Amino acid sequence: MTSKMRIAVLISGTGSNLQALIDRAPDSDYEIALVLSNRPQAVGLQKAQAAGIPTVIIDHTEYDSRESFDQAMIEALDAQQIDGIILAGFMRILTPAFTLHYLGRMLNIHPSLLPKYPGLNTHQRALDAQDAEHGLSIHFVTPELDGGPVILQAKVPVEAGDTAESLQKKVQIQEHIAYPLVTNWLAQGRIQLQNNQACYQDQTLQVPLQLTELEL
Numbered sequence: 001m002t003s004k005m006r007i008a009v010l011i012s013g014t015g016s017n018l019q020a021l022i023d024r025a026p027d028s029d030y031e032i033a034l035v036l037s038n039r040p041q042a043v044g045l046q047k048a049q050a051a052g053i054p055t056v057i058i059d060h061t062e063y064d065s066r067e068s069f070d071q072a073m074i075e076a077l078d079a080q081q082i083d084g085i086i087l088a089g090f091m092r093i094l095t096p097a098f099t100l101h102y103l104g105r106m107l108n109i110h111p112s113l114l115p116k117y118p119g120l121n122t123h124q125r126a127l128d129a130q131d132a133e134h135g136l137s138i139h140f141v142t143p144e145l146d147g148g149p150v151i152l153q154a155k156v157p158v159e160a161g162d163t164a165e166s167l168q169k170k171v172q173i174q175e176h177i178a179y180p181l182v183t184n185w186l187a188q189g190r191i192q193l194q195n196n197q198a199c200y201q202d203q204t205l206q207v208p209l210q211l212t213e214l215e216l
Helices: 016-027 044-050 066-079 096-101 122-128 164-188
Strands: 005-011 030-037 055-057 084-087 106-110 133-140 150-157 191-194 197-200
Touching (some): 005 016, 016 030, 122 164, 164 191
Parallel strands (some): 005 084, 030 055
Antiparallel strands (some): 106 133, 191 197
């Protein structure tokens, strides 16, 4: 039996995607070796502890710069021999030093169909634009905020009467399917970052994969 990829999940809040990753881990090629939070009160830490996963808190308010905070994270992650980084609601802008240290080994999930709506308040922005569809993107993390090559997207319809809250719930259902799937691809070596492009099974993705097109 080959060893599983040791991943760390970085969180700032409730950890709903963390729970999805925990639930799928036994049948996957990744092992959640560490959960790291920048917020001591993050509810997701309790989910990690309930699953017996080691946790570490690195409170960003105790550091005088983004660079020193990110360096502290690198030291904590490398001390645990982490192979992959999964950002799951981690509400910090990462420095180039951090992103380049884990380039090609770090994923993020963003609640919009990138390149639409980088940043925050994506559900309301989709409503304000009267979009017919909304969704999520899973991408490699590069120094450009929410700008790394997209690997996979999942779409949901925007229907009459939808609110930011209802759209968020729709998107989260898809997130909990998609993120463990793509994390497992990373662990299996099925996805790579090459020349700032996402590759799936050694083929450069001209457009992102779509969750609905895959046989799950």
